[in-house]
Amino acid sequence: MASIKDVAAAAGVSVATVSRVLNDHPSVSPDARARVLGAVESLGYRPNAVARSLRTHQTRTLGLVISDVLNPYFTELARSVEEEARALGYSVIIGNADEQPEIQDHHVRTLIDRRIDGLLVSPTDGGSPLMLEAARAGTPMVFVDRWIPGVDVPVVRSDGRAAVRDLVAHLHALGHRRLAIIAGPAATTTGSERVEAFREALAAYGIALPDAYIGQGDFQAESGRRATERFLALPEPPEVVFAADNLMALGALDAIRAAGLRVPHDIGLAAFDDIPWFVHTDPPVTAIAQPTKELGRAAVRALIDRIEGRPPQSVTLPARLVVRRSCGEPEPPSPTATPTPTATPTATTSTRRNP
Amino acid sequence: MASIKDVAAAAGVSVATVSRVLNDHPSVSPDARARVLGAVESLGYRPNAVARSLRTHQTRTLGLVISDVLNPYFTELARSVEEEARALGYSVIIGNADEQPEIQDHHVRTLIDRRIDGLLVSPTDGGSPLMLEAARAGTPMVFVDRWIPGVDVPVVRSDGRAAVRDLVAHLHALGHRRLAIIAGPAATTTGSERVEAFREALAAYGIALPDAYIGQGDFQAESGRRATERFLALPEPPEVVFAADNLMALGALDAIRAAGLRVPHDIGLAAFDDIPWFVHTDPPVTAIAQPTKELGRAAVRALIDRIEGRPPQSVTLPARLVVRRSCGEPEPPSPTATPTPTATPTATTSTRRNP
DNA sequence: ATCCTCCGTGTAATCGATTCCATGACGGTT
DNA sequence: AACCGTCATGGAATCGATTACACGGAGGAT
Helix, strand or coil: CCCHHHHHHHHCCCHHHHHHHHCCCCCCCHHHHHHHHHHHHHHCCCCCHHHHHHHHCCCCEEEEEECCCCCHHHHHHHHHHHHHHHHCCCEEEEEECCCCHHHHHHHHHHHHHCCCCEEEECCCCCCCHHHHHHHHCCCCEEEECCCCCCCCCCEEEEECHHHHHHHHHHHHHCCCCCEEEEECCCCCHHHHHHHHHHHHHHHCCCCCCCHHHEEECCCCHHHHHHHHHHHHHCCCCCCEEEECCHHHHHHHHHHHHHCCCCCCCCCEEEEECCCHHHHCECCCCEEEECCHHHHHHHHHHHHHHHHCCCCCCCEEEECEEECCCECECCCCCCCCCCCCCCCCCCCCCCCCCCC | CCCHHHHHHHHCCCHHHHHHHHCCCCCCCHHHHHHHHHHHHHHCCCCCHHHHHHHHCCCCEEEEEECCCCCHHHHHHHHHHHHHHHHCCCEEEEEECCCCHHHHHHHHHHHHHCCCCEEEECCCCCCCHHHHHHHHCCCCEEEECCCCCCCCCCEEEEECHHHHHHHHHHHHHCCCCCEEEEECCCCCHHHHHHHHHHHHHHHCCCCCCCHHHEEECCCCHHHHHHHHHHHHHCCCCCCEEEECCHHHHHHHHHHHHHCCCCCCCCCEEEEECCCHHHHCECCCCEEEECCHHHHHHHHHHHHHHHHCCCCCCCEEEECEEECCCECECCCCCCCCCCCCCCCCCCCCCCCCCCC
């Protein structure tokens, strides 16, 4: 593979001049520039990014460590991150932690070893020493979706509190009172926050959230199945199960089907994180949708701000409730009108901006 | 960030010795080794992968360029690729082409600029000049899933021919005769092959595949929707639509629902590529499942063989039909027996190994 | 005509590792 | 005692770029 020396030789100039042409430095004569460009063309020369990075101390690369690639939510996030990064002249290297802290650490370590310019993380746990150390050492970092409390790193995430309130209002209006949740790992912020939001929303209706109605999941399908089986085996099973992510909802659906029950007739189901497939499941699943694309974009911008020396900003975007049929039929189908919410806290399907 | 010089200074040895310790070269005294290791530890030193790559001409990194991250099939492939690569001591950088040749080329170019050791590609098109050039220039390369004919690069893929025959047998047994397909782009091998396999399987039953029953898609949901709308508008719409990938099947489902029709009552649906969600759609979708995980593993092994100087091998694994309910009820539910295929070509749901 | 400035260019240092080669110490043979 | 091979070690070249610095020539100001 041709190097800058070959180009210099072919163009009859020094490597310095070649480099100047390539980085369009002003003081290069038109003649030299033309000869260099010609040589570049005919040799098919491409600068070696490795050598360049060594010298310049920057790779124009971002690392993105996500909790689970098989989760459509993260996949969409990854896509939007890559898109925005590409638009701003950066590449991104994705690391999939598979919800395992050791794998997450492995990725963080290799990414830092490769001297990526900055790191986007959706932490699987409460914060490994490695990550804390990296943050303290000054690696530009931004948390997306999940974060680690007490670490001074900007967070880009969505706030589901209002949407969870809307969801509970919706369920209450349908007459449901025994409401259960499949939580994510308590070590993750999204794992504990969603339970708290749910509990608070329930409290507004004087409904308690007993321990038996809190299933412990790990954001993966299998755990949703197990938690749901346990709910179903209860003397008084819940009327609705709210899964804290879409994969656990899938597992719940499995368990419900395996038990020979039907949604929403025998039991209702709702999920955090909306995905295209929820429109087509049997029945369509009521879900809380995050503005995933915007989240990805905002995260990249925050990180690049940080990298390029501008002050980065934390961003919180609202999530919204999307009502479908998995918790029961919403209203007697009134042929004309928009569904009118009752006097409960705002139950709405519309997007909210600037909460 | 500490460099090898800092370590050398702290340990009171030369950088050469530090390097020897780190790459466990035999001739280092136990004493020197201990001092170096101590210094490494106390400085939190990590070798700079960029500098190392520059010197050694290897990055221990693989590039993976896939056609669409939002497609669960590719997502699963990517995951298995990364897993196997990690097990073998390599990292992988994923590039998402979004089915657009220019983006694909962008990724191939940046990956080569970073001097990845090898490239795994599932080409979006019939072969851009860039890719051809890269192959000819000797970049270690392996095609996964899709490939470019006439290029001397190993291919790891699955053969759906038998499964498509099984599918047609299944449809025929259910009494369906008007069968349509939503094809992928003709420029991709999977785009054209699946149509051919379908046409041949149909021919075995004396059924033709008229042009009106071939929808032109691009492997994305939206195109599946449009193609299906066109089918439904036909004077004699098909009885079953076979989508050449799962995303187009999703689009088809959208279109069918929008038209107020029901699957399989009004129209049947089958898809290439099975995914967990197909179990829970309304109705569960009959699909052809690829051994995705094995494909990913085999591709990585082939590529690393090529990189490390062993002769790489093309691999073809069989796909298999998974019958669900989207094309009609399979059999009158006979309480005991396994469903007995009629005298048609083998209709089976079992996994086949070594075809 | 002299001097200064600016411009285009080349030489060489540098980034952080690996590795070839030279060197000196040590131990074993003869 | 002389010689030789082995081993641990350090010096320095190298990978392929960027960039500070030096230098010569051209042009403008005086």
